[in-house]
Amino acid sequence: MGYGLITVSGSKVILLELGVLKPGKVKDNYKKLQLIFNTVSGLITKYQPTDFAIEAPFFGKNVQSMLKLGRAQGVAIAAAMRHGLEVTEYSPKKVKQSITGNGNAQKEQVMKMLETLLSFKSNSKQYDATDALAVALCHYYQCNSPVGKISKGIKGWEDFIKKNPGRIRIK
DSSP states (O other): OOOEEEEETEEEEEEEEEEEEGGGGGGSSHHHHHHHHHHHHHHHHHHOSSSSSEEEOOOOHHHHHHHHHHHHHHHHHHHHHHTTTOOOEEEEEEEEHHHHHHHOOOOHHHHHHHHHHHHHOTTTTTTHHHHHHHHHHOOOHHHHHHHHHTTTTTTTTTHHHHHOOOGGOOO
16 A cells, blocks of 8 residues: 655645555454554654545456455545544546546556656655555645635535635625
8 A cells, every 4th residue: 555645835745755555464454454554643643634635446356356455445544534634535547637637647657747746756666655646646736726626515606605705795
Protein backbone atom coordinates (compact mmCIF):
# COMPACT_ATOMS: atom_id res chain seq x y z
CA MET A 1 0.00 0.00 0.00
CA GLY A 2 1.45 3.33 -1.04
CA TYR A 3 1.12 6.71 0.61
CA GLY A 4 1.99 10.23 -0.43
CA LEU A 5 1.78 13.43 1.58
CA ILE A 6 1.94 16.93 0.17
CA THR A 7 1.75 20.44 1.58
CA VAL A 8 1.06 23.74 -0.10
CA SER A 9 3.09 26.90 0.38
CA GLY A 10 1.43 29.78 -1.45
CA SER A 11 0.60 28.21 -4.77
CA LYS A 12 3.50 25.72 -4.69
CA VAL A 13 2.81 22.06 -3.94
CA ILE A 14 5.61 20.40 -1.99
CA LEU A 15 6.20 16.69 -1.46
CA LEU A 16 6.44 15.84 2.25
CA GLU A 17 6.74 12.08 2.23
CA LEU A 18 6.31 9.23 -0.18
CA GLY A 19 6.48 5.55 0.61
CA VAL A 20 5.16 2.04 0.44
CA LEU A 21 3.94 -0.01 3.36
CA LYS A 22 4.83 -3.67 2.81
CA PRO A 23 3.02 -5.82 5.36
CA GLY A 24 3.79 -8.95 3.30
CA LYS A 25 6.38 -10.14 5.82
CA VAL A 26 3.69 -10.32 8.50
CA LYS A 27 2.02 -13.75 8.35
CA ASP A 28 -1.24 -13.01 10.22
CA ASN A 29 -3.75 -11.14 8.02
CA TYR A 30 -5.21 -9.29 11.00
CA LYS A 31 -1.75 -8.15 12.09
CA LYS A 32 -1.26 -6.78 8.55
CA LEU A 33 -4.44 -4.74 8.92
CA GLN A 34 -3.25 -3.52 12.32
CA LEU A 35 0.06 -2.48 10.75
CA ILE A 36 -1.80 -0.49 8.08
CA PHE A 37 -3.99 1.20 10.70
CA ASN A 38 -1.01 2.06 12.91
CA THR A 39 1.08 3.36 9.99
CA VAL A 40 -1.70 5.58 8.66
CA SER A 41 -2.41 6.81 12.21
CA GLY A 42 1.28 7.54 12.71
CA LEU A 43 1.51 9.54 9.48
CA ILE A 44 -1.57 11.53 10.47
CA THR A 45 -0.14 12.22 13.93
CA LYS A 46 3.23 13.24 12.47
CA TYR A 47 1.99 15.53 9.67
CA GLN A 48 -1.44 16.67 10.96
CA PRO A 49 -3.08 16.73 7.49
CA THR A 50 -6.35 18.54 6.89
CA ASP A 51 -7.54 16.16 4.17
CA PHE A 52 -7.46 12.45 3.43
CA ALA A 53 -7.94 11.16 -0.10
CA ILE A 54 -7.83 7.58 -1.28
CA GLU A 55 -8.22 5.79 -4.57
CA ALA A 56 -11.63 4.16 -4.88
CA PRO A 57 -11.53 0.39 -5.23
CA PHE A 58 -11.44 -0.88 -8.77
CA PHE A 59 -13.05 -4.08 -9.94
CA GLY A 60 -10.76 -6.95 -10.81
CA LYS A 61 -11.19 -10.56 -11.73
CA ASN A 62 -9.51 -12.00 -8.63
CA VAL A 63 -12.07 -11.96 -5.81
CA GLN A 64 -9.46 -12.69 -3.11
CA SER A 65 -7.33 -9.73 -4.21
CA MET A 66 -10.40 -7.48 -4.18
CA LEU A 67 -11.29 -8.62 -0.67
CA LYS A 68 -7.76 -7.93 0.61
CA LEU A 69 -7.65 -4.53 -1.09
CA GLY A 70 -11.06 -3.59 0.32
CA ARG A 71 -10.00 -4.53 3.82
CA ALA A 72 -6.75 -2.56 3.55
CA GLN A 73 -8.56 0.50 2.22
CA GLY A 74 -11.23 0.18 4.91
CA VAL A 75 -8.62 0.11 7.66
CA ALA A 76 -6.84 3.16 6.18
CA ILE A 77 -10.17 5.00 5.99
CA ALA A 78 -10.99 4.02 9.58
CA ALA A 79 -7.64 5.40 10.75
CA ALA A 80 -8.33 8.71 8.99
CA MET A 81 -11.82 8.93 10.45
CA ARG A 82 -10.47 8.08 13.90
CA HIS A 83 -8.37 11.23 13.61
CA GLY A 84 -11.38 13.31 12.53
CA LEU A 85 -10.46 13.59 8.85
CA GLU A 86 -13.08 13.67 6.15
CA VAL A 87 -12.41 11.04 3.49
CA THR A 88 -12.63 11.66 -0.25
CA GLU A 89 -12.35 8.90 -2.84
CA TYR A 90 -11.27 9.27 -6.46
CA SER A 91 -11.53 6.71 -9.23
CA PRO A 92 -8.27 5.63 -10.86
CA LYS A 93 -9.45 7.20 -14.11
CA LYS A 94 -10.14 10.56 -12.41
CA VAL A 95 -6.69 10.53 -10.78
CA LYS A 96 -4.92 9.80 -14.07
CA GLN A 97 -6.98 12.47 -15.86
CA SER A 98 -6.09 15.06 -13.20
CA ILE A 99 -2.37 14.35 -13.34
CA THR A 100 -1.70 13.58 -17.01
CA GLY A 101 -4.79 14.81 -18.85
CA ASN A 102 -5.44 11.22 -19.96
CA GLY A 103 -7.71 8.97 -17.90
CA ASN A 104 -6.14 5.91 -19.52
CA ALA A 105 -2.51 6.87 -18.82
CA GLN A 106 -0.02 4.20 -17.83
CA LYS A 107 1.57 4.15 -14.36
CA GLU A 108 4.90 5.23 -15.90
CA GLN A 109 3.26 8.33 -17.41
CA VAL A 110 1.69 9.28 -14.08
CA MET A 111 5.03 8.80 -12.30
CA LYS A 112 6.94 10.92 -14.85
CA MET A 113 4.36 13.71 -14.66
CA LEU A 114 4.54 13.72 -10.85
CA GLU A 115 8.34 13.90 -11.02
CA THR A 116 8.01 16.95 -13.27
CA LEU A 117 5.25 18.66 -11.28
CA LEU A 118 6.80 18.11 -7.85
CA SER A 119 10.49 18.20 -8.82
CA PHE A 120 11.61 14.89 -7.37
CA LYS A 121 13.11 11.65 -8.62
CA SER A 122 11.23 8.48 -7.74
CA ASN A 123 12.35 4.91 -7.58
CA SER A 124 10.91 3.33 -10.72
CA LYS A 125 9.60 0.41 -8.65
CA GLN A 126 7.46 2.63 -6.39
CA TYR A 127 4.25 2.62 -8.41
CA ASP A 128 2.12 2.11 -5.29
CA ALA A 129 3.72 5.21 -3.75
CA THR A 130 3.42 7.37 -6.88
CA ASP A 131 -0.19 6.22 -7.33
CA ALA A 132 -0.92 7.43 -3.78
CA LEU A 133 0.90 10.69 -4.44
CA ALA A 134 -1.19 11.13 -7.59
CA VAL A 135 -4.35 10.78 -5.47
CA ALA A 136 -3.07 13.50 -3.11
CA LEU A 137 -2.31 15.86 -5.98
CA CYS A 138 -5.63 15.07 -7.68
CA HIS A 139 -7.41 15.96 -4.43
CA TYR A 140 -5.51 19.24 -4.24
CA TYR A 141 -6.49 20.07 -7.83
CA GLN A 142 -10.14 19.18 -7.20
CA CYS A 143 -10.37 21.24 -4.02
CA ASN A 144 -8.68 24.25 -5.56
CA SER A 145 -10.42 24.45 -8.91
CA PRO A 146 -13.02 27.22 -9.19
CA VAL A 147 -15.63 24.66 -10.26
CA GLY A 148 -14.80 22.33 -7.36
CA LYS A 149 -15.13 25.13 -4.81
CA ILE A 150 -18.53 26.17 -6.11
CA SER A 151 -20.06 22.75 -6.54
CA LYS A 152 -18.62 20.80 -3.58
CA GLY A 153 -21.44 19.76 -1.32
CA ILE A 154 -23.97 22.31 -2.60
CA LYS A 155 -27.57 21.10 -2.57
CA GLY A 156 -29.27 23.96 -4.40
CA TRP A 157 -29.37 27.76 -4.43
CA GLU A 158 -30.51 28.10 -0.83
CA ASP A 159 -27.62 25.94 0.36
CA PHE A 160 -25.19 27.86 -1.90
CA ILE A 161 -26.29 31.19 -0.41
CA LYS A 162 -25.96 29.84 3.12
CA LYS A 163 -22.43 28.50 2.45
CA ASN A 164 -21.25 31.53 0.48
CA PRO A 165 -22.56 34.68 2.21
CA GLY A 166 -19.63 36.76 0.96
CA ARG A 167 -20.65 36.18 -2.64
CA ILE A 168 -24.12 37.69 -2.24
CA ARG A 169 -24.77 41.23 -3.43
CA ILE A 170 -27.98 42.96 -2.46
CA LYS A 171 -29.14 45.65 -4.92
